[in-house]
Amino acid sequence: MTSAKIIILSGPSGAGKTTLHQKLLESPVFKSKLIRSLSATTRLPRKGERNGREYLFLTKKEFIARQKKGDFLESMKVFDNYYGTPKDKVDAALKKGKNILLCIDVKGAAVVGRNRADVLKIFIKTPTLRHLKQRLQKRGTEDLETLKLRLKIAKEEIKEAGEYDYVVINDSLPHAYQELSRILRKEIFKPESVQKSDK
Ligand code: ADP
Ligand code: 5GP
Secondary structure (H helix, E strand, O other), rough: OOOEEEEEEOOOOOOHHHHHHHHHHHOOOOOEEEOOOEEEEEOOOOOOOOOOOOOOOHHHHHHHHHHHHEEEEEEEEOOOEEEEHHHHHHHHHHHHOEEEEOOOHHHHHHHHHHHOOOOEEEEOOOHHHHHHHHHHHHHOOHHHHHEEEHHHHHHHHHHHHHHOOEEOOOOOOOHHHHHHHHHHHEEEEEEEEHHHHHH
């Protein structure tokens, strides 16, 4: 039997979650096995981001209305904005036997881990905080205040890495991706390969 999982990637802002999860979704090995969750957020779209693609961009009023209706599997205030994982897409994916990939913060990940079975939690981090700062600066999406806030919170988030099933250090991108692929091959192909070898 294939047991579909909720696969969570967490880690500080700038650690490389978006880059790595994008590579997974484009990979011929994994793309048929994974569905990407689409989070809702009250933060403003960055240049190039589109509603319904990177996020479901909501006003605070719309977000709170959905929260009250119980639409979210988890929702959190992260860096002064609200973010939430819509429950319907997660449940639809699992029902179809597909793994669903979530890129969410450590507090949201803890909630999902407590409330759901079959959760695989992977923490992504940079080799040092200096790398993180440089990558955030290079990405250029944050003003100075937001950058400082993200780095301050990063220190707290990194303390939670021990709560995860795996930690991937995003040093070079090919190396980090190789490590992530190894974990996913082991974790999501395991039930099927056991079944095959049992035949
Ligand atoms: P997150 O989604 O965790 O906030 P991103 O995927 O946006 O992080 O990555 C932050 C920035 O660092 C991006 O500009 C990305 O292109 C870059 N980046 C990601 N991985 C690496 C790496 N291994 N080496 C150098 N730069 C990287
Ligand atoms: P960003 O604003 O850089 O896209 O995301 C900021 C942070 O919010 C990241 O740590 C990201 O993982 C987290 N995040 C994105 N979507 C969700 C979500 O649905 N729930 C929670 N709890 N965190 C989220």
